[in-house]
Amino acid sequence: MSLSDLPILYSFRRCPYAMRARLAIAVSGTACQLREVVLRDKPESLLQASPKGTVPVVVTTDGKVIAESLDIMRWALTRNDPGRWLQPEQGDASEMLALIGYNDSDFKRDLDRYKYPDRHTHQDDFTDAADYAARYRVSAAQWLLELDARLAKHGYLMGSRPCLADMAIAPFVRQFAQVDRDWFDAQPWPALSAWLVDWLASPLLARIMHKYPAWTPESELVRFPPQE
Numbered sequence: 001m002s003l004s005d006l007p008i009l010y011s012f013r014r015c016p017y018a019m020r021a022r023l024a025i026a027v028s029g030t031a032c033q034l035r036e037v038v039l040r041d042k043p044e045s046l047l048q049a050s051p052k053g054t055v056p057v058v059v060t061t062d063g064k065v066i067a068e069s070l071d072i073m074r075w076a077l078t079r080n081d082p083g084r085w086l087q088p089e090q091g092d093a094s095e096m097l098a099l100i101g102y103n104d105s106d107f108k109r110d111l112d113r114y115k116y117p118d119r120h121t122h123q124d125d126f127t128d129a130a131d132y133a134a135r136y137r138v139s140a141a142q143w144l145l146e147l148d149a150r151l152a153k154h155g156y157l158m159g160s161r162p163c164l165a166d167m168a169i170a171p172f173v174r175q176f177a178q179v180d181r182d183w184f185d186a187q188p189w190p191a192l193s194a195w196l197v198d199w200l201a202s203p204l205l206a207r208i209m210h211k212y213p214a215w216t217p218e219s220e221l222v223r224f225p226p227q228e
């Protein structure tokens with residue numbers, strides 16, 4: 001099959017939503033043509049496919065547009081799920097989706113306010129950005145301690161092997177840890193730290209973090225996942 005016949009994946013390397021989509025696409029071995037996007041200069045074809053203009057977006061071979069990262073993960077894993085990410089070893093799919101739901105709402109809120117307090121203080125009538133960041137870091141840390149307790153039991157969020165929740169959440173914990181790595185490493189969450197370190201060192205992550213030039217309509221087609 002030629003590259004131009006493959007589903008199109010609009011992505012941005014460091015976006016945690018795009019990272020989780022690429023993790024699922026790579027593990028499922030679903031070949032796509034990758035279009036690396038510059039967020040401040042989005043391609044017209046992306047905006048036509050998905051006017052909300054977020055990444056990741058998949059346009060399937062029959063023209064269906066999937067514009068939510070979790071839906072892209074499910075699409076890829078429904079085709080092929082060699083690690084059984086859709087079936088957690090412990091608990092069930094609704095518990096897994098609840099964990100991801102908390103990540104995508106409350107934890108993401110805390111993460112954004114901790115990472116970029118200056119962008120948000122005005123919304124909450126706060127004047128001191130450092131105080132503001134600290135407040136949201138406390139809120140985020142409460143949840144991360146809960147994740148640590150889960151991870152301490154079996155190594156992964158829902159058992160002894162990774163599932164969708166691990167892969168959907170890890171890119172956001174990575175971002176949180178990067179804000180102040182020394183502070184993160186000093187917290188009483190050894191199982192969380194070990195889980196993150198392990199994921200950061202994984203060959204799968206290396207595969208999905210390959211750097212590609214920004215796509216333009218004139219670009220050569222790029223296959224994702226890269227050949228092993």
Ligand SMILES: N[C@@H](CCC(=O)N[C@@H](CS)C(=O)NCC(=O)O)C(=O)O
Pocket residue numbers: 012014015016017018039053054055056067068069070
């Ligand atoms: N709910 C969406 C969120 C995706 C999202 O917000 N992506 C960010 C990049 S990390 C984005 O595209 N933002 C639009 C922009 O910055 O213009 C998903 O899960 O795919």
